[in-house]
Amino acid sequence: RPYAEYKGDLAFPKTIRFEATQGGIDALNIIRKLRAMRPGVPIVTVLFTGRPVMANQIINLSDAVVAAWLPGSMGGKGIADVLVEGTGLDFSGRLAYTWPMHPCDDALGGVGGVDGVETPFPFGHGLTMRGW
Known part of the structure; x- marks a missing residue:
């Protein structure tokens, strides 16, 4: 199966928690500093990830979140083109997959989720740029 259709390279005891300090970059502190410096400026977070990840802290600090998955070498330009106002x-x-609420929710049932399991964004959730 393709990488993005299952838990990928995660093996016990790893979870699907987003590591906000990957590569020496502390994403949470960057977002907090931006929010403090410019309280009225909307923050749009773009997640480049091969699977749904539990990133609740980042989602809660952001005004909008785009799950860009693994867009390839020209993906950044394409994403910027649709996010920049005036284009x-x-x-x-x-x-295409139920988004997790908790770090151990790697078995949410994919497209259908699991009855009674809390999720911030169920399968099929989404918006349009102009329809939010």
Whole structure:
């Protein structure tokens, strides 16, 4: 199966918790500092990840979140083109997988989720750039 359709390279005891300090970059502190420096400026977080990840702290600190998955070498330009105001471009996106609430929720049942399991964004959740 393709990497993004299952838990990928995660092996016990690893979880799907987003590591905000990967590569020496502390994403949470960067977002907190930006929020403090410019309280009125919206923060859009773009997650480049091969699977849904438990990133609740980052999601809660952001005004908007885009799950960009693994877009390839030109993905950054394409994402920037639709996010920058004035380009006239629109996009819509729907989740192809249930988004996790907790770090051990790697078995949410994929497209359908699991009855009674809390999730911030269920399968099929999504918006358009102009329809939010």
